[in-house]
Amino acid sequence: MINVTQPSIGAEELAAITAVFDSKWLGSGPRTEEFEGLFARHLGVPAENVLFLNSATSALFLAVELLGIGPGDDVVMPSNGFVANASAVVAAGGRPVFCDIDEHHLNPSVADVLAALTPRTRAVMVLHYGGYPGDVDKIAALCAERGIALIEDAAVSIASSVRGQMCGTFGDLGIWSLDSRKVITTGDGGVLYARDPAVAQRARRLSYHGLDDRSSFTTATKSQHVWWSFQIEDIGRRLVGNDITAAIGTVQLGKLAGFVERRRAIGQRYDKALGGFSGIRLPPPLPEGHRSTHYFYCVRFDSQAIRDGVSEDLLANGIYTSYRYYPLHRVRRYGATDTVLPVTDAVSDTSLLLPAHQSLLDDEVDMIAQQVLAAVEARL
Numbered sequence: 001m002i003n004v005t006q007p008s009i010g011a012e013e014l015a016a017i018t019a020v021f022d023s024k025w026l027g028s029g030p031r032t033e034e035f036e037g038l039f040a041r042h043l044g045v046p047a048e049n050v051l052f053l054n055s056a057t058s059a060l061f062l063a064v065e066l067l068g069i070g071p072g073d074d075v076v077m078p079s080n081g082f083v084a085n086a087s088a089v090v091a092a093g094g095r096p097v098f099c100d101i102d103e104h105h106l107n108p109s110v111a112d113v114l115a116a117l118t119p120r121t122r123a124v125m126v127l128h129y130g131g132y133p134g135d136v137d138k139i140a141a142l143c144a145e146r147g148i149a150l151i152e153d154a155a156v157s158i159a160s161s162v163r164g165q166m167c168g169t170f171g172d173l174g175i176w177s178l179d180s181r182k183v184i185t186t187g188d189g190g191v192l193y194a195r196d197p198a199v200a201q202r203a204r205r206l207s208y209h210g211l212d213d214r215s216s217f218t219t220a221t222k223s224q225h226v227w228w229s230f231q232i233e234d235i236g237r238r239l240v241g242n243d244i245t246a247a248i249g250t251v252q253l254g255k256l257a258g259f260v261e262r263r264r265a266i267g268q269r270y271d272k273a274l275g276g277f278s279g280i281r282l283p284p285p286l287p288e289g290h291r292s293t294h295y296f297y298c299v300r301f302d303s304q305a306i307r308d309g310v311s312e313d314l315l316a317n318g319i320y321t322s323y324r325y326y327p328l329h330r331v332r333r334y335g336a337t338d339t340v341l342p343v344t345d346a347v348s349d350t351s352l353l354l355p356a357h358q359s360l361l362d363d364e365v366d367m368i369a370q371q372v373l374a375a376v377e378a379r380l
């Protein structure tokens, strides 16, 4: 079976885990701090603004909480997004307002966001589809101009950037995923970046019971008569990562550039093999100055029947394909099924993600491309 996603992990990660076991400290501790520092350096931001958490979903829910989103507040987001984007807002009592996307890069344009703004819009939440930055810099400028907060879901855009600025650092809050299907992984894990250091400090408290001192892995400085006494201002939860997952993350971060380069080469190989066939629309080239993680390789067909047929033919031959993200405006629980989003509907009904992970061999890419061509030709 060839999967759409697959983690690349091995002996180095196992060695890092062994070192954590030997240290006898498994919880959030020195290796978490080290990983946060390395991740911050990767982003080009101060380490104090970066938190390693147990998932990107935790980071998204926390981001919405940090902005104080609640009843009466709208958050504009693309319908072509992850389930937790909308759930985080609904859980806080807010309302997701879904916007449409550009039919090429599949991210919202400034015009798409503008069309969805309401007088109650408190925040905009965008992702970078498949690693494509899209118009995030322009959307950030729009939000700044209007005094609207911006949350960037950079879950799959861990190495994406616009003219040298990393995706996830354009807004007030950014989140990344280290889930096992993402470009690099810690098994489970997520990162939160808060631009305002005071917000980052509050995020740290909220991510660990509202306490200032996370887990006292360093010898506590004896500031009080009984150092186990505490006060809290905020009611927090427990969303922190741990030193086992952080140690895996440190190894994976060192491999990121190589993974992305391999993904780029796989995309080029698909482009060559599938280009020139009128019935298959390929992902667009990246604009000047944009960099992508090449997380998705998304192709579009002439009809839903062809798309569904291609996916079935490939599955019958042991190749799993999929489409992300099932449109959120079609999910009844979010209460927006009457939203009209023509591009989102057309794209999600006719597009397919081909396997594109860094472990794929050239022969496998060629074989998948041949099968896609054969499946389309059989339906013309």
Ligand SMILES: *Cc1c(COP(=O)(O)O)cnc(C)c1O
Residues within 6 Å of the ligand: 054, 055, 056, 057, 058, 081, 082, 084, 127, 153, 155, 156, 176, 177, 178, 179, 189, 190
């Ligand atoms: C995977 C993903 C998430 C969630 O990440 P977890 O770490 O699994 O919680 C959020 N947003 C997007 C766009 C994703 O693809």
